Amino acid sequence: MMYNFFLFFHNNSGGGLMNKDEYQKLVKKHEPREKKVENVLYAFLVGGVIGFIVEGIIQVLMNVFLLSRVDAGVWTSLIVIFISSLFTALGFFDNWMEKAKAGLLLPTTGFAHSVTSSALDYKKEGLITGLGSNFFKLAGSVILYGILSGFILAIVKVIIHG
Amino acid sequence: MIFIWAFIIGGLFCALGQIILDNTKLTPGHVTSLFTVLGAILGFLGIYDKLVKLAGGGATTIISNFGYMLYKGAYEGFLKKGILGFFTGLFTYGGAAIVSAVVFAAVLTLFFKPKD
Numbered sequence: 001m002m003y004n005f006f007l008f009f010h011n012n013s014g015g016g017l018m019n020k021d022e023y024q025k026l027v028k029k030h031e032p033r034e035k036k037v038e039n040v041l042y043a044f045l046v047g048g049v050i051g052f053i054v055e056g057i058i059q060v061l062m063n064v065f066l067l068s069r070v071d072a073g074v075w076t077s078l079i080v081i082f083i084s085s086l087f088t089a090l091g092f093f094d095n096w097m098e099k100a101k102a103g104l105l106l107p108t109t110g111f112a113h114s115v116t117s118s119a120l121d122y123k124k125e126g127l128i129t130g131l132g133s134n135f136f137k138l139a140g141s142v143i144l145y146g147i148l149s150g151f152i153l154a155i156v157k158v159i160i161h162g
Numbered sequence: 163m164i165f166i167w168a169f170i171i172g173g174l175f176c177a178l179g180q181i182i183l184d185n186t187k188l189t190p191g192h193v194t195s196l197f198t199v200l201g202a203i204l205g206f207l208g209i210y211d212k213l214v215k216l217a218g219g220g221a222t223t224i225i226s227n228f229g230y231m232l233y234k235g236a237y238e239g240f241l242k243k244g245i246l247g248f249f250t251g252l253f254t255y256g257g258a259a260i261v262s263a264v265v266f267a268a269v270l271t272l273f274f275k276p277k278d
Contacts, residue, residue: 054222108227112266115264150234
């Protein structure tokens with residue numbers, strides 16, 4: 001009886017402390033992972049919605065303005081780039097980018113945002129040394145590696161297939 | 163059906179980008195460059211045009227489409243003009259994105275100030 005009581009007490013206090021420690025450890029271990037899952041879901045949803053809206057605009061331009069699919073696609077990317085540049089200039093796109101992360105970074109919205117935000121940020125440092133030299137500060141690597149990979153792969157394709 | 167695929171493909175690209183961002187030390191600049199090159203490679207392998215046919219706007223709105231467009235422009239340039247076409251054709255499709263981003267950013271910069 002006494003033994004049982006002691007055991008119970010011991011288990012209880014010991015177990016309680018252990019649980020608290022383990023709980024803390026679990027919290028630390030799982031917090032970033034849950035945040036990561038949340039981030040991925042958010043990026044998926046935002047990216048999906050953008051894809052959906054872009055396809056919607058393309059369909060409207062094709063059916064209402066009777067454009068070809070290719071022309072409608074170009075017009076749509078102009079619209080998306082204009083809207084993201086405007087929202088960046090108005091100042092609330094940065095917050096959206098922070099929340100949606102890759103969901104707004106990987107669509108064309110991210111490209112337009114990077115150009116407009118570096119243009120705005122360096123405007124006060126002068127037209128040449130500020131605006132001019134920093135215009136492609138963030139988008140430059142996309143353009144550089146896009147051109148290089150496109151150019152090289154086109155040559156490889158020609159060599160392989162003629 | 164194309165709307166559902168637009169959602170799924172657009173979402174998958176962004177989810178993949180987010181996974182890379184969260185689990186590696188790569189910055190957003192690295193990831194966008196990586197996806198651009200990935201687009202050119204998928205174009206080279208003949209996969210990206212299938213993605214565009216399947217998902218429409220879901221595939222064309224991703225930055226990978228830019229890499230694919232540059233590759234496609236360079237290759238079709240060669241078919242039309244030979245070696246010179248690699249240089250003159252590269253921006254045939256991808257140019258609009260750069261020109262519009264530059265023009266809109268420059269014009270908007272005249273009228274707006276950076277916040278804080």
